[in-house]
Amino acid sequence: MATIKDIAQEAGVSAATVSRVLNNDATLAVSEETRDRIFSIAEKLQYKPSRLRRMKQEGQLSRQQIGLLMWSTLEDEHSDPYFSSIRKGIEVRCEELGISIVKVLRGNARTELAPIHELDGLIVVGSIAEDDVMNLYQHRDRIVFVNHTLELPEYDTVQLNFEQATRAVIGHLQQLGHTRIGYIGGQDRIHRLERGAEERDVVELRRAFFERALDEHALFDERFVRMAEWSPNNGYEAMNSLLEQGEKPTACFIGSDPMAVGALRALHEHGVKVPEDMAVVGFDDIEVSEYLNPPLTTVRVHTELMGRTAVQLLLERIGGREAAVHMTINTTLIVRESCGSKLQQSTTTN
Numbered sequence: 001m002a003t004i005k006d007i008a009q010e011a012g013v014s015a016a017t018v019s020r021v022l023n024n025d026a027t028l029a030v031s032e033e034t035r036d037r038i039f040s041i042a043e044k045l046q047y048k049p050s051r052l053r054r055m056k057q058e059g060q061l062s063r064q065q066i067g068l069l070m071w072s073t074l075e076d077e078h079s080d081p082y083f084s085s086i087r088k089g090i091e092v093r094c095e096e097l098g099i100s101i102v103k104v105l106r107g108n109a110r111t112e113l114a115p116i117h118e119l120d121g122l123i124v125v126g127s128i129a130e131d132d133v134m135n136l137y138q139h140r141d142r143i144v145f146v147n148h149t150l151e152l153p154e155y156d157t158v159q160l161n162f163e164q165a166t167r168a169v170i171g172h173l174q175q176l177g178h179t180r181i182g183y184i185g186g187q188d189r190i191h192r193l194e195r196g197a198e199e200r201d202v203v204e205l206r207r208a209f210f211e212r213a214l215d216e217h218a219l220f221d222e223r224f225v226r227m228a229e230w231s232p233n234n235g236y237e238a239m240n241s242l243l244e245q246g247e248k249p250t251a252c253f254i255g256s257d258p259m260a261v262g263a264l265r266a267l268h269e270h271g272v273k274v275p276e277d278m279a280v281v282g283f284d285d286i287e288v289s290e291y292l293n294p295p296l297t298t299v300r301v302h303t304e305l306m307g308r309t310a311v312q313l314l315l316e317r318i319g320g321r322e323a324a325v326h327m328t329i330n331t332t333l334i335v336r337e338s339c340g341s342k343l344q345q346s347t348t349t350n
Helices: 004-011 015-022 032-044 049-061 074-079 082-097 130-136 162-175 205-215 232-244 257-269 287-291 303-318
Strands: 065-070 100-106 121-125 143-146 156-160 181-186 188-190 200-202 225-228 251-254 279-284 297-301 326-329 331-335 344-347
Touching: 004 015, 004 032, 015 032, 065 082, 074 082, 082 100, 082 121, 082 303, 121 130, 121 303, 143 303, 156 162, 156 303, 162 181, 162 205, 162 251, 162 279, 162 297, 162 331, 181 205, 181 232, 181 257, 205 225, 225 232, 232 251, 232 257, 251 257, 257 279, 257 287, 303 326
Parallel strands: 065 100, 065 121, 121 143, 143 156, 156 326, 181 225, 181 251, 251 279, 279 297
Antiparallel strands: 188 200, 297 331, 331 344
């Protein structure tokens, strides 16, 4: 069986250098050529192959340089932590693996974005037009889209299981006896990186699955649906609009927790008691949700897991996987007082 001394003799370096290279000692000043030669000789001499492969892979990972393209601005992340949590998952996983995120680009910053074709891979967070992304980074097989509204068959994607999440909400409200169920949500768009390019409105998936689930029981009522922008103020205005019409829903599913915050204020101002007069369910489970009055029933989205999964998919692509993979992440229904039930958790399943 080959030893470190055998590898050192053939490589023309000291045994100490071989040992430090094989153990990925970051403090060792040695050229990449020497490092690669040592790994190559160790493989040829079959020096503890399984351990060697692992160490070599770790060393290769530390040399990967990837980019992160976010549609949301820092201000967006401050007001709604959904995308910042995805970004955190990406950054934490890269740090664990020693991968460098050398470019963080903001598509919504309205600044000119220079091509980044030299990077080893790119993770895109948000619904950005794929053609615009390809103009920025031409390696289609090393792009992972996270939380993109459309299906993208040719790319690796990480998406939420919106259908199961929505059915969990509707099923829970129906179990509580509700038949007049409303929906408040925001408009989804395919964003453009090119200045002046027209953005395209697309079907908002929570709204679509909400209608489908209620249609199956002949309960869908267009009068109880309001679409706005994703913000507390728009949630407030949308709920005001619902309350000002004649017949009102007895329960309302709201597409994001920040919108639900605004909606709860409108309900309070109108003297509508939650959950006695109207049950409310949000989406995201942001930190403030459990501290609202009443605490908000909501769908917990495992955003950090989405980010970590995106990194894993990208590494597989860099490692040579050819076929695109589409990962769907399930959610957890967190039941609190805003819908009239005791605290509990219910994980959706495929």
